[in-house]
Amino acid sequence: MRVARAEPEGPWCRADAAPSVPRRVPSNRVSRDFTQTRDELTRLLGPLLVAPDPVEAAEEVHRRLDALDPPVRHRTVRLLLTGVPVENEERARALARTLVRAGTSYLAVCTGLALLTDLGEPQDVPYLWTLGRLRTLVRPVVHALDALDRPAGALLELRSHQGPAVFRPLLAALYAGDRTAVRKRLVALPDDLGPEVVRRVAEAFRLADLPAEVPGLPAREGAALIARTGRLLFLMTSLRDYQPEILSYPDAPRVYEAFARGAGLLPPTLDHHALLLSAVQELSTGPAVLHDWGSGRREAALAELTAVLRRPEWRTVPDGEGDDDAGVRRRAAWVRRTRAQVLDPPRSPGARLRIAVHERDPGDPATVEARVLVDGRPLVPDYFGRGPTGSPEELLFPGTLRAAAEPREVRLAEAYCAEGCCGALYVTVRRDGEQVVWSGWRCPVPPGGTREMPELRFDAAAYDAEIARAEGDESWMWPARRTGRLIADGLRGRPDLLARWNIRFDWAGTAFRDPDETLVSLLYDVEEGHVRQLLWSIPEDGTPPEDRAAAALRRLEEADPRTYGR
Secondary structure, three states: OOOOOOOOOOOOOHHHOOOOOOOOOOOHHHHHHHHHHHHHHHHHHHHHHHOOOHHHHHHHHHHHHHHOOOOOOHHHHHHHHOOOOOOOHHHHHHHHHHHHHHOOOHHHHHHHHHHHHHHOOHHHHHHHHHHOOOHHHHHHHHHHHHHHOHHHHHHHHHHOOOOHHHHHHHHHHHHOOOHHHHHHHHHOOOOOOOHHHHHHHHHHOOHHHHHHHHHHOOHHHHHHHHHHHHHHHHHHOOOOOOOOHHHHOOOHHHHHHHHHHHHHHOOOOHHHHHHHHHHHHHHHHOHHHHOOOOOOHHHHHHHHHHHHHOOHHHOOOOOOOOOOOHHHHHHHHHHHHHHHHHHOOOOOOOOOEEEEEEOOOOOOOOOOEEEEEEOOEEHHHHHOOOOOEOOHHHHOOOOOOOOOOOOEEEEEEEOOOOHHHHOEEEEEEEEEOOEEEEEEEEOOOOOOOOOOOOOEEEEHHHHHHHHHHHHHOOOOOOHHHHHHHHHHHHHHHOOHHHHOOOOEEEEEEEOOOOOOOEEEEEEEEOHHHOEEEEEEEEOOOOOOHHHHHHHHHHHHHHOOHHHOOO
16 A cells, blocks of 8 residues: 655645655755756656557666766656656556666666656565665665555665664564564664654554554553653654654654553653653644644544643652752753643634744753744744744744734744755735735745745734734743843843944844853954854853843943953
8 A cells, every 4th residue: 555645734845845855945046957957857758658668668768868968866866757747657657667677777777766656556665675775776765665665665764774783673573573572672762863763763663553552561561662652753853854754754643642542651750741741742833733633633632641741640740859960950840831831821712823932842952933823733844844933032022923014024934054055934924904914925945846825814903912922921931041031122122232332132042052051142243344243151040030131231231242252
């Protein structure tokens, strides 16, 4: 049976949502060159896809590919052939199989694999698996297998992974058909695996089927398997890549449901609090919402998770007090904050827009996002997918999202690499009578594709109320972050504090490595028109944020920050 790729819903993401391939689009010129190359390749190969003799057609494919000037890069063949019209699937499939099984050039074999991605059948899987033993063909073979037998594709990728020693015992257990060993090895995997590797593990070992084995296991072993399931889901939601891997995992809804059903088996440890809260966050405002859940399934999983969190034994959160590890204390504080937010979220009946500030579990930190949801769907992963939503300091506290009669362009998100590499997501916000309009979208266009963004309209009163609520909500903040906000507010209210030093305010927040350290970023001009950044660190000292912010503003009034910043 063919397994459908898990992609975000909506016409804005289809052209570049293939699993595990970073979408890098440096400029519009790349898109034009891509389109020209695709058209040329379609013109050259089109007649051969309907040729009655696949052997002769395959020989001609070799000749035409070799004659291309400039040559086509093998890495782009799959994308170039995506969507190529096929008038006769049977003949095109026969040509693809001939190229894969008897091709004599690397580019020709890759062309056959690209065609089989759309035209292949289960009988092709053994041939592809054998071809995947050639290291140079692993990636194109995996892409073809993903469409035909996703676990087989995942297994092939894991087998060729750079760290095979980590997976060797797990693979051996799978090959031996030893389900007990598979469960134990899966639980014993390191916690620091990358998101894509975790997704491949989940696919190869059919994670969606494992929780069904829990009822027949001893209580401790069953709880360990449920906890591991939650941990793998959590790692797939990591925002350290261009698109969260959870969107490329078709079985995500089933696995979330299984985790929610088994959550009651877990004891209320700090780790388990974090797993349940993280799952509730993702099922409420994260990219996992974009899967095709069907009617009521996501809501039911959320209800099961929150029911566990409301149990009497779960109401007391391990506080980490007395622990020598600052990370444990910080994580316990995050659990207390997040628990209050997810168990009593703001309700805005009938409102299309919702802003949800998301702080990830400090055990696997990420930037704080001001997630934008429209009709319950997270907008940035749905429309953009190359990086997280901007922070509250960018989108909320300066009043960035407020609507006025004068249109204002707002950057909602920036690519992980940089805007200059893979772009950013911009929208123009304006007030139109009793409505607020989001239009004039700017977003990178995928190679050879188009991106049509919808105009969004919101009731102005409901929009203003939600923006005001989000701007005033500090329930997610910890002391160092609040200190940064107070400093930023003070500098916006008194621009003279920095003007006297010929310095400009950039941003104020917290250090990624040490969230208890407040950072203030300042800019000033140097020779030849260059701009230099000055970072001022304000450590946590136990005093209230109001006192630390006031002291910082006094220091800026009295001394040039070049003398104490870095």
